[in-house]
Amino acid sequence: MVTHNQLSTTDIAIKNLYVSFPVKTGLVQAVDNISVTFKHGQITGIIGESGCGKSVLGQAILGILPEYVQRCGQILYRDANIFADNTVIPNFYGQEFALIPQNPGEALNPLRKTGKQFNDILLTAGINDPDDNYKISLLQFFGLADGRRVLAAYPHELSGGMLQRVLGAMSICCGPAWLVADEPTKGLDETACAVVYENLGKIKTKKDLGMLVITHDLQLARSLCDTIAVMYAGQLVEYGPHVLNAPKHPYTQAFLAALPENGFQPLTGLPPAPQDNLQGCRFAPRCKSSMTLCHKEAPPACTVGTAEVRCFLYA
Numbered sequence: 232m233v234t235h236n237q238l239s240t241t242d243i244a245i246k247n248l249y250v251s252f253p254v255k256t257g258l259v260q261a262v263d264n265i266s267v268t269f270k271h272g273q274i275t276g277i278i279g280e281s282g283c284g285k286s287v288l289g290q291a292i293l294g295i296l297p298e299y300v301q302r303c304g305q306i307l308y309r310d311a312n313i314f315a316d317n318t319v320i321p322n323f324y325g326q327e328f329a330l331i332p333q334n335p336g337e338a339l340n341p342l343r344k345t346g347k348q349f350n351d352i353l354l355t356a357g358i359n360d361p362d363d364n365y366k367i368s369l370l371q372f373f374g375l376a377d378g379r380r381v382l383a384a385y386p387h388e389l390s391g392g393m394l395q396r397v398l399g400a401m402s403i404c405c406g407p408a409w410l411v412a413d414e415p416t417k418g419l420d421e422t423a424c425a426v427v428y429e430n431l432g433k434i435k436t437k438k439d440l441g442m443l444v445i446t447h448d449l450q451l452a453r454s455l456c457d458t459i460a461v462m463y464a465g466q467l468v469e470y471g472p473h474v475l476n477a478p479k480h481p482y483t484q485a486f487l488a489a490l491p492e493n494g495f496q497p498l499t500g501l502p503p504a505p506q507d508n509l510q511g512c513r514f515a516p517r518c519k520s521s522m523t524l525c526h527k528e529a530p531p532a533c534t535v536g537t538a539e540v541r542c543f544l545y546a
């Protein structure tokens with residue numbers, strides 16, 4: 232693990248995390264031995280192909296995995312193992328961790344005025360009867376000048392872009408230490424996407440916050456994130472601040488080379504099926520640089536400059 236500076240209690244320290252789903256054909260290993268520390272005060276982007284375990288990792292941190300998962304490992308936060316029980320932390324949802332929902336249509340109640348929905352969220356943090364000026368100032372921060380009208384409106388009376396801004400204001404209204412956004416731009420049209428970029432950029436200016444942004448949108452990751460974590464088949468293969476400009480792991484290199492702006496050289500083959508109990512490096516069957524050892528043993532985490540890379544090329 233690369234530790235750039237001292238661990239703080241508001242960092243998220245993940246240790247040997249495993250999450251698997253029992254299915255008819257066996258076990259789907261969604262997260263496979265991940266150890267990493269996400270630094271508070273930084274924006275970390277979690278990237279990787281669809282199905283590689285990004286959302287499950289986010290759900291593990293938020294404590295919202297289904298009951299039936301098989302799990303092991305620790306997620307340490309404020310000196311507690313929140314993976315075992317996050318209710319030991321007072322106001323875990325709202326004041327410690329908040330979520331940026333993907334879609335206003337699903338996140339907001341169409342039959343309740345936005346001001347009332349704001350109050351519902353503030354109530355979870357024990358704030359009864361909140362001051363309208365606080366809500367209005369948050370809406371202004373997210374670019375809505377007429378906050379009083381917005382608070383008095385039902386969601387259908389506001390445009391899609393305005394609703395995105397309302398969600399931005401709601402996401403930080405309880406002053407969370409951490410925000411988690413899972414695919415915040417997925418499926419959005421260009422206008423809504425631009426508002427999400429703007430919202431996240433605004434939130435970034437708040438230095439007392441950590442953010443995890445799970446995304447397939449590498450433009451977003453590039454413009455927003457301080458650190459990037461790359462996942463492949465349930466494992467973290469590379470982690471560091473310059474991953475998108477100077478990728479070290481053969482998977483990260485191939486993933487980036489497949490982008491249209493980098494020449495669109497597709498990565499051949501498929502990731503292993505989740506039930507495949509591959510020995511060694513999970514990327515080895517697709518890797519141009521693989522050696523015999525890669526098929527037999529799991530690679531160690533190697534420090535390469537500012538990055539941590541799980542690959543025998545650097546061992």
Ligand SMILES: Nc1ncnc2c1ncn2[C@@H]1O[C@H](COP(=O)(O)OP(=O)(O)O)[C@@H](O)[C@H]1O
Pocket residue numbers: 252254259260261279280281282283284285286287288297505
């Ligand atoms: N509730 C579930 N039951 C069974 N398998 C699941 C469940 N949720 C996720 N998975 C599996 O876990 C793996 C990781 O999924 P996910 O974290 O959603 O991937 P992504 O990187 O696209 O967010 C996938 O193989 C997915 O099919």
Ligand SMILES: [Mg+2]
Pocket residue numbers: 285286287413414
């Ligand atoms: Mg996902």
